[in-house]
Amino acid sequence: MTPLPPIPVTGIGCLCAAGNNLTECMKSLFAGKRKPLPPTRFSSDHQVAYPVFEIRKTIPATRSNQRHDILFTAELALSAAKEAAENAGWNREMLKNRRVGVCIGTTVGSAMNNEEFYRSYRDGDNPNMDPIVRFLNSNPARAVAREYNLTGPCQTVVNACSSGTDAIGLGASWIRSGICDVVLAGGADELCRVTYNGFISLMITDDSPCKPFDANRKGLNLGEGAAILVLESTDLCRSRKHPYHATVLSYGSACDAHHLTAPAQDGRGLMRALNAAIGRCNRSPADVAFINAHGTGTPDNDQVESFVLHKMFPGIPYLSTKGYTGHALGAAGAIEAAFTIACLNAGKIPASIGFENPDPELPAAPVKHQTEVNGTIAITQSLAFGGNNAVVIFGKGNS
Amino acid sequence: MRAAIRGLGIVGGFGSGIEKLKHTLISGKRTPKLIQLSIKKRTIEMPVYLCDTSPLGAFLNKRALRRVDHFSRLALLGSFLAMEDADMLQADHENFAIIIATGYGASNTTFSFLDTAFDDGDACASPTLFSNSVHNAAAAHVSILLKARGPNLTVSQFEMSVPSAMLAACQWLEDRVADAVLLGGVDEYCSVLGYCWQRFFGADPPVSMKPVEWKTQSAIIGEGSAFFLLTRDEGDEPKYGFITDIQIGHVRKYKPQSPGDAFLFLGADGQKSSGIYYNRHIPHGARSAVYTPLYGSLPVGLAFDMAIGALSVREDTVFATPKHAGKDSGLNIFGKEQCLNSERISCLKFSCDGEFAMITMAGT
Numbered sequence: 121m122t123p124l125p126p127i128p129v130t131g132i133g134c135l136c137a138a139g140n141n142l143t144e145c146m147k148s149l150f151a152g153k154r155k156p157l158p159p160t161r162f163s164s165d166h167q168v169a170y171p172v173f174e175i176r177k178t179i180p181a182t183r184s185n186q187r188h189d190i191l192f193t194a195e196l197a198l199s200a201a202k203e204a205a206e207n208a209g210w211n212r213e214m215l216k217n218r219r220v221g222v223c224i225g226t227t228v229g230s231a232m233n234n235e236e237f238y239r240s241y242r243d244g245d246n247p248n249m250d251p252i253v254r255f256l257n258s259n260p261a262r263a264v265a266r267e268y269n270l271t272g273p274c275q276t277v278v279n280a281c282s283s284g285t286d287a288i289g290l291g292a293s294w295i296r297s298g299i300c301d302v303v304l305a306g307g308a309d310e311l312c313r314v315t316y317n318g319f320i321s322l323m324i325t326d327d328s329p330c331k332p333f334d335a336n337r338k339g340l341n342l343g344e345g346a347a348i349l350v351l352e353s354t355d356l357c358r359s360r361k362h363p364y365h366a367t368v369l370s371y372g373s374a375c376d377a378h379h380l381t382a383p384a385q386d387g388r389g390l391m392r393a394l395n396a397a398i399g400r401c402n403r404s405p406a407d408v409a410f411i412n413a414h415g416t417g418t419p420d421n422d423q424v425e426s427f428v429l430h431k432m433f434p435g436i437p438y439l440s441t442k443g444y445t446g447h448a449l450g451a452a453g454a455i456e457a458a459f460t461i462a463c464l465n466a467g468k469i470p471a472s473i474g475f476e477n478p479d480p481e482l483p484a485a486p487v488k489h490q491t492e493v494n495g496t497i498a499i500t501q502s503l504a505f506g507g508n509n510a511v512v513i514f515g516k517g518n519s
Numbered sequence: 520m521r522a523a524i525r526g527l528g529i530v531g532g533f534g535s536g537i538e539k540l541k542h543t544l545i546s547g548k549r550t551p552k553l554i555q556l557s558i559k560k561r562t563i564e565m566p567v568y569l570c571d572t573s574p575l576g577a578f579l580n581k582r583a584l585r586r587v588d589h590f591s592r593l594a595l596l597g598s599f600l601a602m603e604d605a606d607m608l609q610a611d612h613e614n615f616a617i618i619i620a621t622g623y624g625a626s627n628t629t630f631s632f633l634d635t636a637f638d639d640g641d642a643c644a645s646p647t648l649f650s651n652s653v654h655n656a657a658a659a660h661v662s663i664l665l666k667a668r669g670p671n672l673t674v675s676q677f678e679m680s681v682p683s684a685m686l687a688a689c690q691w692l693e694d695r696v697a698d699a700v701l702l703g704g705v706d707e708y709c710s711v712l713g714y715c716w717q718r719f720f721g722a723d724p725p726v727s728m729k730p731v732e733w734k735t736q737s738a739i740i741g742e743g744s745a746f747f748l749l750t751r752d753e754g755d756e757p758k759y760g761f762i763t764d765i766q767i768g769h770v771r772k773y774k775p776q777s778p779g780d781a782f783l784f785l786g787a788d789g790q791k792s793s794g795i796y797y798n799r800h801i802p803h804g805a806r807s808a809v810y811t812p813l814y815g816s817l818p819v820g821l822a823f824d825m826a827i828g829a830l831s832v833r834e835d836t837v838f839a840t841p842k843h844a845g846k847d848s849g850l851n852i853f854g855k856e857q858c859l860n861s862e863r864i865s866c867l868k869f870s871c872d873g874e875f876a877m878i879t880m881a882g883t
Binding site: 124164165166167227230231232233235238239241242244246249252256259261262265266269271272273274275276277278279280286290293294297299314317318319320321322323373374375376377378379380381388389392396504505506507508 | 520557558559560617621623624626629630632633634636637640641642644645646649650651652653654655656658659660662663665666667668669670671672673674675676677679683686687690693694696711714715718719767768769771772773872874
């Protein structure tokens with residue numbers, strides 16, 4: 121298969137429970153800090169207060185005007201987009217004259233599920249339309265395009281937990297095909313009572329801090345956040361002599377076609393996605409510095425990933441960062457892409473926090489401690505409801 | 520960027536299957552049903568184009584459809600019809616990609632999930648309803664039942680969902696990541712949507728859609744699905760022709776650029792907020808047709824116009840715009856069926872925010 125041309129990543133923006141920007145996040149990760157707590161923005165009547173990774177700091181104001189009332193998910197996307205655009209040396213005025221696309225993954229940001237509105241509707245109270253207007257204003261890709269006056273293609277990917285990874289892969293393809301000069305690609309999602317209840321109902325939520333790949337893992341903790349990468353054509357990047365943090369080398373995607381919520385135990389979809397991505401970047405497994413696993417902490421997910429990583433990348437260090445961030449659903453893949461790039465450039469990965477006791481059922485274990493890594497490429501992978509598997513491979517940058 | 524259309528599967532208020540669509544185009548018959556809505560303590564009747572998914576029983580048994588909601592059934596029926604139309608139902612779908620575009624996803628299931636928590640407490644929220652309310656559940660059902668293991672994507676961009684999905688499909692075909700892409704637009708009616716419609720657009724529902732009376736709000740909610748089995752150009756003449764161009768933009772910076780000889784199929788659907796853009800940006804006298812009165816107003820309406828475009832290519836015919844679509848639009852609207860003469864068709868959709876998409880199709 122002909123290798124794809126690498127796409128430079130010239131800017132990164134990221135915020136989640138670990139920090140309000142990428143620098144803060146990486147500092148928390150390498151300090152081994154995490155503090156999941158019961159949610160504060162909503163309550164529930166579960167007997168157990170399941171911990172979540174909530175953004176507790178006020179996020180910086182990002183909007184040029186407040187004309188549209190928007191959901192927190194869209195605010196998160198805008199905050200990450202601002203950090204990413206500034207990091208890439210772009211401002212609104214400069215972007216206005218370029219072919220700029222926006223591709224963002226989400227779950228909550230596309231769900232019309234305002235509980236207060238629906239309860240009132242159900243009770244026959246004729247609720248006012250503000251929550252619906254807010255939902256209509258909050259499509260994350262459209263919200264970012266509106267804020268920056270962008271007129272290129274706009275796509276909100278709703279592939280559940282792989283959305284952010286898929287959005288980055290799709291955004292890179294827009295640059296390769298010449299549709300766009302620049303793409304803001306990533307993911308955004310907020311904590312929400314509806315998904316909180318949903319994941320608890322599926323009995324895959326841990327009532328203590330999550331423990332990805334650990335023998336005693338019980339499930340995930342939900343999280344929230346956003347990350348945006350500025351992807352740029354090589355010609356444009358070269359012409360403005362801007363350094364790049366990394367390159368998107370390739371993207372692979374495949375479906376298990378097995379079950380609505382559980383991954384295929386033989387890992388066929390994940391292997392297929394990994395093979396597709398590896399096959400398109402003209403690198404060998406020996407070049408891989410590390411792998412950022414999806415690592416939710418659910419028994420099934422972690423088992424499949426461990427099996428596949430052991431089979432395809434024996435001996436290559438891997439980690440899950442969800443112990444620091446929780447599972448931010450549609451944003452998770454993008455947040456982890458940002459971490460992957462930062463770690464590749466730093467030449468080290470943090471401890472896979474929460475992993476203490478190796479599971480004898482898992483053939484490969486993640487790193488227990490901060491680990492130096494060598495290699496020129498890194499892989500980030502996401503598994504999702506619906507049997508989706510998405511993989512992005514990054515190459516080192518020159519920044 | 521060029522994709523061959525090998526099969527079509529369509530489900531609308533008019534019925535299901537491409538021949539039902541053709542019959543509806545020829546007869547011009549509109550088929551909204553009246554549903555009752557309770558608003559401000561009074562009951563009103565509202566027309567909606569509702570779909571019957573029972574023909575799915577011809578493809579799948581009851582067991583396979585257990586716990587599959589209406590939204591996913593719309594997607595499955597459209598998918599299986601498209602595969603059957605392409606004579607690919609029994610083929611190996613291992614390297615097929617699935618893409619679904621939707622404006623609002625499985626709204627009924629989303630609200631049913633909330634019902635379970637409201638009625639019996641958070642601890643009794645239904646896991647089945649939750650997993651089926653996730654936007655990509657329909658794409659997952661299609662993949663599972665067709666055993667399609669290529670890439671799988673669901674996008675939700677309101678009226679621009681279909682063109683943004685089409686962009687991914689053409690890209691995947693060009694990059695050879697899949698042998699074929701099964702792409703569809705799906706949206707469903709739910710009573711909350713009906714309520715929102717009434718609150719936004721007034722208490723007196725329209726009697727019929729008049730989409731080219733730009734200043735009249737006459738939209739009637741539609742639901743359904745339209746699926747396309749797409750492959751690369753393999754040097755033959757696919758019966759539904761090719762997708763030859765996709766334009767996506769915003770009127771702030773661009774105008775849709777239709778090939779000079781193309782017929783325009785307008786996605787105007789009786790929404791006043793987007794109607795103004797058709798009025799402003801289509802050249803006076805442009806050869807146009809509008810079919811929305813046959814299937815209604817829904818975010819993925821562009822997929823229905825594309826299906827009509829593909830059928831027009833197959834029949835080498837431009838079907839008449841249904842009567843009473845409106846007057847004084849300033850356009851050359853076809854009131855009578857005529858020969859396509861192998862010319863191109865551009866399906867144009869504006870969103871209420873000024874985004875636009877134009878997808879051009881041709882027989883060769």
